[in-house]
Amino acid sequence: MAANPMTQFEVYRIGPEIRIGTFDISFTNASLFMVISSVAILVIFNLGAKKNLMLPNKLQLLAEISYSFVSKMISDTAGSKAKPYFAFIFSLFMFVLFCNMFGMIPYTFTVTSHIIVTFVLAAFVFIGVTIIGFIKHGFGYLKLFVPSGVPIVLLPLIVIIEIISYLSRPVSLSVRLFANMMAGHTMMKVFGGFVVSLGILGGWLPLSFSVALTGLEILVAFLQAYVFAILTCIYLNDALNLHH
């Protein structure tokens, strides 16, 4: 049973079954780690923001570095107009990062390795960006699908391609994160299984691979959160500053 690398992604109920109408909204292990990640973010950043020391302590430094990191990322990719959406992108980045990082602890559950979670997050971004685009530019936002300087003959094809690429944004955004997390954790589990089955004689090689993979996965956990946030910034930039 332990050898199956997919069992780590199974969702199970914790506590009683809760139902609203026909919907099952029971508290599961996935919900538990969502709550843990959110609480961890809130506790760390609350402690980091509490005291305003001239020489910041470690937590304050952490909070302020994260703040300026995300702030710089947004202003670099989406310009100064994106300032009102800072809090959303910051929460998104931190939520994904903390979920990924909690997933790296053995025997935990990785929230972001579920397509439904990443898809809902991507849908937030997609719907929000589309609404912002239409509010800012009205129907002029549809010009996003009509690039300038394209020959008339090619225009119908280009418009169709642009529309498809726009609609596939939430899919690519969610699948990228989900697939990365799932693949990494599956691979680590497979190598872990090798260590157990090869025993004391042959287990050292997969064990060393496992150690190296842990480092790689921590990097991937950070990188995917960063990619998720920066792609959100790029989509937001499209909605705020129409380039086409």
Add this chain to the structure above:
Amino acid sequence: MIKKIFFQLIFFNFFFLKEVFAAESGGMPQLNPEFWISQIFWLTLTFGILYIVLSKLILPKISANLESRKSQIQDNIEAAEKQREDSESKLKEYEDIVFKSKLEAKKIFKDSREKIIKDINNKKETLEKQINEEIKKVEKEIEVVKKSAPEKINRVAIETSSELVKKIIGAEINNSSISAIVDDLSKKNRNKYYGN
């Protein structure tokens, strides 16, 4: 030998694991929609709370902290700049004072030197005058002595010659005739005796 066993173990393990996977494969739990609604609900709830608390309470505080530190640092830099300017002007003042006092010292030195030179010159002059006067006086005295000297000598010569004549010859000779001879001799040899 150990190597061979090692690779054999790895080789057979693949068969073993494949069988295990085949036996337990139930697909991806991610695609089982049983808990999708639950996950969507809890994600919306936790992420919503996270977003609201972060955006309303925590992020403004961090932003204010950063701003206040920035402004404090800016203030400190400005204060330091002002102090630097102050000290620069003070330094300039000090240098001015030093320069002025140097000039003054030079002037005082020059003045006193001139005064001393003047004094020395004055004293020299008066001294020279005094010396000259003394010399003139002495010269006059010498002149007087010079003038009176031949007469005295003549008289002494007359007396001694009359005495000598009296002793040698034993006869009284008229002084006037002796004086005539002495005068004549002295007139002849004046230049020989008193020649300057």
